Amino acid sequence: MKYIPTINIHAAVEIVASASCSLSLLYLLTTGSIYRLIAPNSYIIALLWALTLLLLWSTIKASKNIFRKSYGSSYRNAILYGLCTLLLSPSIFHAQAFALPAEEPADQVISITKEPVPTNDYKNIGDGIDDTHRHITLTSKNYYDTILKVSNHIDKYKGYTVTATGYISYHDKALQGNDFVLARDLMICCVADMAPFGLPTEYSSTTPLLEHSWYTMEGTIGTRNFHGVEQPYIINSKITQADAIDGYIFPN
Amino acid sequence: MKTIPTYVVMGFLGSGKTSAITAGIESHKISNVLLFQFEQGLQSPALSNERVHTFSIDDDPKNTISVCQQVLQDHQYRELWIEWNGMGSLESFEELFLRSPLGDMLDIKHIYYVTHPQWIKAQLPYLGEIPLSQIRYSDTIILGNTTQENAKEYIELAPSSTWIACGDVKQWPITKPIQIAKPKWKQYAIVPIFLALAYMFYAQPNWVTMTTAILLQMIPFLLLGTGISVIVEQYASPYRIEKYLHRSPMFAYILAIIMACTMPLCDCAVIPILRSLTRQGLAPKVSLFFTMISPLLNPIVLLSTYYAFPKEPLILWGRPLLGIVLAFIVSQYCGPRIYGRTDAFPPWKQLTLVKSLSKDVGFFGRLQEETLRLLPFIIIGSILSSGLQLFLPKQWLQDISLSGSILVIFGMMALAFCVSICSTADAIIARSFMNVIPLPGILAFLIFGPLLDIKNYVLLRNLFPNSFVKVYSLSIILGTTIICILFSLIGGYAL
Numbered sequence: 152m153k154y155i156p157t158i159n160i161h162a163a164v165e166i167v168a169s170a171s172c173s174l175s176l177l178y179l180l181t182t183g184s185i186y187r188l189i190a191p192n193s194y195i196i197a198l199l200w201a202l203t204l205l206l207l208w209s210t211i212k213a214s215k216n217i218f219r220k221s222y223g224s225s226y227r228n229a230i231l232y233g234l235c236t237l238l239l240s241p242s243i244f245h246a247q248a249f250a251l252p253a254e255e256p257a258d259q260v261i262s263i264t265k266e267p268v269p270t271n272d273y274k275n276i277g278d279g280i281d282d283t284h285r286h287i288t289l290t291s292k293n294y295y296d297t298i299l300k301v302s303n304h305i306d307k308y309k310g311y312t313v314t315a316t317g318y319i320s321y322h323d324k325a326l327q328g329n330d331f332v333l334a335r336d337l338m339i340c341c342v343a344d345m346a347p348f349g350l351p352t353e354y355s356s357t358t359p360l361l362e363h364s365w366y367t368m369e370g371t372i373g374t375r376n377f378h379g380v381e382q383p384y385i386i387n388s389k390i391t392q393a394d395a396i397d398g399y400i401f402p403n
Numbered sequence: 404m405k406t407i408p409t410y411v412v413m414g415f416l417g418s419g420k421t422s423a424i425t426a427g428i429e430s431h432k433i434s435n436v437l438l439f440q441f442e443q444g445l446q447s448p449a450l451s452n453e454r455v456h457t458f459s460i461d462d463d464p465k466n467t468i469s470v471c472q473q474v475l476q477d478h479q480y481r482e483l484w485i486e487w488n489g490m491g492s493l494e495s496f497e498e499l500f501l502r503s504p505l506g507d508m509l510d511i512k513h514i515y516y517v518t519h520p521q522w523i524k525a526q527l528p529y530l531g532e533i534p535l536s537q538i539r540y541s542d543t544i545i546l547g548n549t550t551q552e553n554a555k556e557y558i559e560l561a562p563s564s565t566w567i568a569c570g571d572v573k574q575w576p577i578t579k580p581i582q583i584a585k586p587k588w589k590q591y592a593i594v595p596i597f598l599a600l601a602y603m604f605y606a607q608p609n610w611v612t613m614t615t616a617i618l619l620q621m622i623p624f625l626l627l628g629t630g631i632s633v634i635v636e637q638y639a640s641p642y643r644i645e646k647y648l649h650r651s652p653m654f655a656y657i658l659a660i661i662m663a664c665t666m667p668l669c670d671c672a673v674i675p676i677l678r679s680l681t682r683q684g685l686a687p688k689v690s691l692f693f694t695m696i697s698p699l700l701n702p703i704v705l706l707s708t709y710y711a712f713p714k715e716p717l718i719l720w721g722r723p724l725l726g727i728v729l730a731f732i733v734s735q736y737c738g739p740r741i742y743g744r745t746d747a748f749p750p751w752k753q754l755t756l757v758k759s760l761s762k763d764v765g766f767f768g769r770l771q772e773e774t775l776r777l778l779p780f781i782i783i784g785s786i787l788s789s790g791l792q793l794f795l796p797k798q799w800l801q802d803i804s805l806s807g808s809i810l811v812i813f814g815m816m817a818l819a820f821c822v823s824i825c826s827t828a829d830a831i832i833a834r835s836f837m838n839v840i841p842l843p844g845i846l847a848f849l850i851f852g853p854l855l856d857i858k859n860y861v862l863l864r865n866l867f868p869n870s871f872v873k874v875y876s877l878s879i880i881l882g883t884t885i886i887c888i889l890f891s892l893i894g895g896y897a898l
Binding site: 156185188189194195198199201202205208209212219220221222226227228230231233234235237238239241242299303339340341342343344346 | 497501511540592604611613614615616618622627713770822
């Protein structure tokens, strides 16, 4: 009797699952959609590329076994690859940014309605600090680093004017009255560590702004003393409604 | 075509294979049984001569297949037993019985491996890969000449198999196993997973996003950790480790600190490395010390701590220095408990390293094998950690910060455990608590988080004995609490 090799179903399922997983990851890496989930850290990205190549290699390796009958095969690997593919799929098919939940109930606040103003968010202007005109312009690229720099050298930057675009956040429980934080979503590693980050801003109006609505703010850097630590606090602020900026801010 | 139920018994010459086969055949209580014997040993008294066919593993495979085929076609047997030679490779076994016309005639039901502790200790380490690969390949390991209690230490040689220990191999069919193998993942295992995911996708999309993000953040480090552990397994010589590190413990600790400061290993990566370092013969105390300080001293962690706390030297220096003190104390106490309260690691235990079963696996094969082995625990850790972050009420953190007591330290340790933030990012997160949490609480978060969180707890539980994981976890909780209280008292920081 002549032996005719038949398809090894375990190997076939594993090939399909590992190919789907590696191609999903490859898609997220090449299109940049992965930055909706994790921060653009070159070290992690390099390792994820290595992982993608390992998965592609696994697919090729598994394909060699497609006609090899083997004892004790299990669907374990295929199920794991399939599970990872399923988890990655929403990021491929619904490329929507993750949003932090609001702190305040929406029915307690009223929004100001004005014409949206364009933002210069993606201009490459370095840290945005203009010492000649004592003015700071915050963009998505410098939002975190410049605020940290200002916080660490508050005596130097006190009195500078600042322009920034962000959303209204009430996450800082030390705020007084209708003051708010003009925040952006800061991501250090991935969406799991994401937190609103920005400048606390004085707002004297009796009607609070709608949380998570987007505004461009111009104001002057003042300070507040919080438990013995001097922190920047924006005073004399002027706000205008702005278009929402897609994406997150990251430390450089 | 009707297939013949087939049982395979493997084992070394003199291990008791024939006795085990005799007992097996008698326990099945059926007649018309055939035996293919690939061993020049004793013949089973349960079968007459014409029911036993003897071959050699060195025979021409084509000839062997042809003879076996002929025997099986000549008569309708109800059951076939194969006694496979202890030095016959699995590749030859599969070529003969799976990837040949015999593969369509046989239905291999179960594979047994017969051995005894004396042989494992005295001979197994020196016989190369074949006997070990046979042990790993078998569904059930029958350990003769031993008691159930003494046999337990050998389970790790094949942790996913069933183990039966008995004084006399003939007793195996009526002996209760000391370990029963976990069932293999079948295709229908996808059903509950799919249902759980379907719920998450539609009812909790943020949970899915967060789980995926944590997974994408952890897997690269897991890959790095398993990569290093595979390199350690394959290339680090136990002889050199013994020569340079055992004789000079001080040198070993200094080297561990230097390595921790220069290698970018975070908490997800170090657990597999702890396992491989210990198994390659490095003293468990030193291995554990290195594992504990790596996520606290790695260059990225040091930089991010400096970046987040440039004006807080007590945090900047306190985190690594107090971390070293804590790691040293905990490793002295817990290190020897990793493998049964002893530092000694006999040669046969080194075989508990998962060596490749086939020749073509190599570095990448081992990397894939190890990563896939740990992946389920990483997925579970990600789901739990993201779930806790999403559903844990946030008000409790503010409540404990106002309590002004030791609860702040416990609260911050609990937070670090639940949110499982990567140690490379936790300093920047901790900075955001500066407005509400006193410094000792921040320090507790920064020291405890990299040492113990949901992700590495799940990994520890699956790679090390439970007794060690319990003692280790409690020691870290106690140690961090004491260090933070001392920090509070000496530094004059109110809680």
